[in-house]
Amino acid sequence: MIKRIINPGLSRKEKMAFEGYVKANMKRAYYSAFGILGSHDAAMELSQDAFIKAYRNFKAFDNTKNFFTWYYTILRNLCLNYFRDSKAKNEITFEDQIEIKDNVNPVQDLEQNEMTEKLWQAIRQLEFDDREIIILKEFENFSYQEISETLNVPVGTVMSRLYYARKKLAKKLEVFK
Amino acid sequence: MNERFIYLIEKCFDNELNVDEKTEFDSLLQNKDLKNEFEEQKRVKEVLGKMKLKNPTVEVWDKYWLGVYNKIERSLAWIAVALGFTILIIYGSIEAVEKFFADTQTPGIIKFAISALVIGGLVLLFSVLREKFFTHTRDKYKEVQR
Numbered sequence: 001m002i003k004r005i006i007n008p009g010l011s012r013k014e015k016m017a018f019e020g021y022v023k024a025n026m027k028r029a030y031y032s033a034f035g036i037l038g039s040h041d042a043a044m045e046l047s048q049d050a051f052i053k054a055y056r057n058f059k060a061f062d063n064t065k066n067f068f069t070w071y072y073t074i075l076r077n078l079c080l081n082y083f084r085d086s087k088a089k090n091e092i093t094f095e096d097q098i099e100i101k102d103n104v105n106p107v108q109d110l111e112q113n114e115m116t117e118k119l120w121q122a123i124r125q126l127e128f129d130d131r132e133i134i135i136l137k138e139f140e141n142f143s144y145q146e147i148s149e150t151l152n153v154p155v156g157t158v159m160s161r162l163y164y165a166r167k168k169l170a171k172k173l174e175v176f177k
Numbered sequence: 178m179n180e181r182f183i184y185l186i187e188k189c190f191d192n193e194l195n196v197d198e199k200t201e202f203d204s205l206l207q208n209k210d211l212k213n214e215f216e217e218q219k220r221v222k223e224v225l226g227k228m229k230l231k232n233p234t235v236e237v238w239d240k241y242w243l244g245v246y247n248k249i250e251r252s253l254a255w256i257a258v259a260l261g262f263t264i265l266i267i268y269g270s271i272e273a274v275e276k277f278f279a280d281t282q283t284p285g286i287i288k289f290a291i292s293a294l295v296i297g298g299l300v301l302l303f304s305v306l307r308e309k310f311f312t313h314t315r316d317k318y319k320e321v322q323r
Contacts (some may be wrong), residue, residue: 017251018240022241022242023242025239026191026238026241026242029251030241031230034230035230040233044241044244048244048245049248051245052245052248055245055249114270115224116228119224119225119228136223137226138222138225138226139228139229139230144187144191156180156184159183159184159187160180162187163183163186163187163218166217166221166222167217167218167221169221170217170218170221171220173224
C-alpha cells in the first residue's frame with residue numbers, strides 16, 4: 001500500500017498525461033462538486049482530493065474510456081462521505097452559488113436575484129441524488145449517455161430520475177411562491 | 178408516470194424526437210394531465226436554463242493544478258516522516274526493552290509491573306484502534322443515531 005502511495009509506478013509520460021487530464025477536467029470537476037456540495041471551499045478541497053486518489057489509482061484507468069466518468073465515481077464517493085460526516089456533525093452549509101447567465105436588464109436585477117435565491121433554496125433542499133442529476137444535466141450539460149456511464153445506471157433510469165427530480169424541484173418552487 | 182412519456186419528454190427537450198415520436202408525443206399531449214405534466218417540466222427546465230454556477234476567479238484556476246501537485250507532494254512527505262518516525266520508535270523500543278531486562282539492579286517485581294503496564298497499554302491501544310478503523314467501517318448501523 002505504501003509503495004502504491006509513494007510511487008504509483010507512473011512513467012514520466014503517464015504523469016504528464018495525468019497533469020493534462022487534471023487541467024482539462026478541473027473546471028468540470030470543481031463545478032460538479034460545487035453544485036452538489038454547495039460550498040466553494042469544500043468543492044475545491046474534495047475535487048482536488050479526488051484527483052489525488054485518481055493519481056494513486058491511475059494505473060487502473062483504462063485510457064480508452066472517458067477520464068471524467070472514471071474520475072467522477074471517485075469524486076462522488078468523496079462527496080457522499082463528506083455529506084455523511086457533515087450530516088452527523090450538522091455542518092452542511094450552502095452558499096449562494098448560482099447566477100443569471102447574462103445580465104439582460106439592470107431593472108430586472110432585483111426580480112432576477114429573487115428568482116435565483118428561490119431556485120437555489122429549492123435545489124439545496126433536494127436529496128443528494130436529485131440534486132446531483134439536476135446539476136449534471138442542467139448545469140454541466142452532460143448527455144444522458146454520459147450521466148448513464150457516470151452513475152452506472154441505464155439511460156432510461158437517468159431520464160426517469162431527471163423527470164422526478166424536476167418534479168420535486170417544481171413542488172419546492174411552488175412552496176416558495 | 179408512464180416511462181414512455183418521460184422518455185419522449187426528455188427527447189423533446191433535447192430536440193431529438195423523430196417524426197413518429199413527435200406524432201406519438203403530440204397525441205399524448207391531448208391528455209390534459211399529461212399536458213400539465215409537460216408544461217411543469219418545461220417551466221422548471223426553462224428556469225434552470227437561465228442559471229449557471231458562479232465562476233471562481235482566474236487565480237483559482239491558475240492555482241488549481243499547483244494545489245493538486247502540492248497535496249500529492251505533501252502526502253509523500255508525510256509518509257516519509259511517518260516511516261522514519263515508526264522505524265525510530267521500533268528501534269528505540271527494542272533498545273529500551275533489551276536494556277531494561279539486562280539491568281540487574283531493578284528488582285524482578287518492578288520489571289514485572291512495568292511489563293504488565295506496557296503490555297496493558299499496548300492491548301488498550303490496539304483495542305481502540307481496532308474499534309476506530311476496523312469495527313466502525315463494518316458497522317451496518319453507524320448511520321443510526323443512538
